[in-house]
Amino acid sequence: MTDLPSATQRQMGLVIDLDTCVGCQACVISCKGWNTENYGAPLSDQDAYGADPAGTFLNRVHSYEVQPDHGPAQLIHFPKSCLHCEDAPCVTVCPTGASYKRVEDGIVLVNESDCIGCGLCAWSCPYGARELDLAAGVMKKCTLCVDRIYNENLPEEDRIPSCVRTCPSGARHFGDLGDPTSEVSGLVADRGGMDLMPEMGTKPVNKYLPPRPKDGLAAQGHGDIDLLAPLLSPVATDATGFLGWLDRALDKLPGGDH
């Protein structure tokens, strides 16, 4: 049955640090690689070398610009994959029981031999975490690398999701968010970890750490500091001589910038 478990023994999930993510897309590539070569149907591409390439990805990195009321805009790279929600709507809408949330660790998975590819679970997910693979005709989603984290054939340091293992900036953390003493729970508590779209009532397990405030000097009253400014000659704004005459003459022609 696709009923959700009333409680899970553990809540395995990711903590993503928006402060340190540099948007290098390494997690995207390693996810695609691991999940194409291992558990389940491969993540296919369509028209990969053609004019309109597209493919299935379980993890995508967006970039957002945040413009505060005062001060410079900030660019924030934003990795997004399945949040393994406590109250996962994708599980309860599934008509075949292919989608389920595991009692032992809270991971949301798709049983690909039961999936009819109706796409309703993807519709029900506010985060766009599920993508129907066009080649396999079944729904694909982040498995939290369930075939790595318990895999005793791998060295111990590799028994974490591929995206976490790969991240060069340490922006991705994996652990039990149901255990308040775990490292990830500590990070969430220290840094004010947040839910995405809390109003949707999905209770995501994955948490996002907000970026730390930047440009602290400006806030302390030092104003904008430009170390190079004294070394650079000012750029001429008004042309003189022949160019100046040409500029004024062209402005005077009909349609010119008077």
Place this chain on the structure above:
Amino acid sequence: MHPAPSVIAFTTLSGLGFGLLFFLGLGMPAARGLVAFVFYAIAFGLAVGGLLASTFHLGHPERAWKAFSQWRSSWLSREGCCAVAALLTMAVHAVGVIFFDHRLRLVGGAGAMLSLGTVFTTSMIYAQLKTVPRWNMFPLTPALFLSLSLAGGALLAGQDGKASGFLVLAGVTLLAYWYQGDFAFDDSETTLATATGLGARGQVRAFEPPHTGSNYLLREMVHEVGRKHSKRLRWIGFSLAIVVPLLCLLIPVEGLALKHALAGVAVLSHIAGVACTRWLFFAEAEHVVGLYYGKR
């Protein structure tokens, strides 16, 4: 949302078919023998044809039977169960009136309720989705599906009086659905600010998408092109689905042939109009995932 032709055809045709089955189950019209056979052939054709059309958008249609298992939690599964139960019950009723000149009142009543139940479960598949605020309107979304199905069913069943009533009801529901729906996304209070959790820091703008190309999410759930003509299509859909059939029913005419011709026009116009409003139902529905892409 992507207005997939298979889903538009399914909801339009099966809505009509189950609407007709509802009236047939209640003994309207009280047809027997060959006439009853024609009515049931049309009803089953529409209902089953619609159900078959809906399997075309599945990735694995051969596993569709597995969808009967999750009725406890899934509206899609409930729809499947309800549809099969309605068709089987109405088949028993049909055999009675076609071959034995005998109406099984209780079976017909149960079949009528199951037929209406099927339309309700279909509408709940959409109404349950919080991610699509325009659909997530209870009871307006189910009311829209049910009233259109009843109006179409009454038209096909030749119940002129009831058809006029249900057409008016469907028209009012349609207008209410459009009016309320235009506020739904803003009322849901989901924005790029809540989607990223960065709203408290300033104005959030999608700067760069994850990929230069398109993807499944954008194709399936972000369909801005489809809404380009929504205002005009609302006029066309409303006129064809509601106004033209109403006029056909209300114009007083002499002669059976003319009356039948007008009824035919009413039915065809209604089907075209419902298909048009169903296109809008999908094309105008905005999924919150579009926010992540700076689209809606």
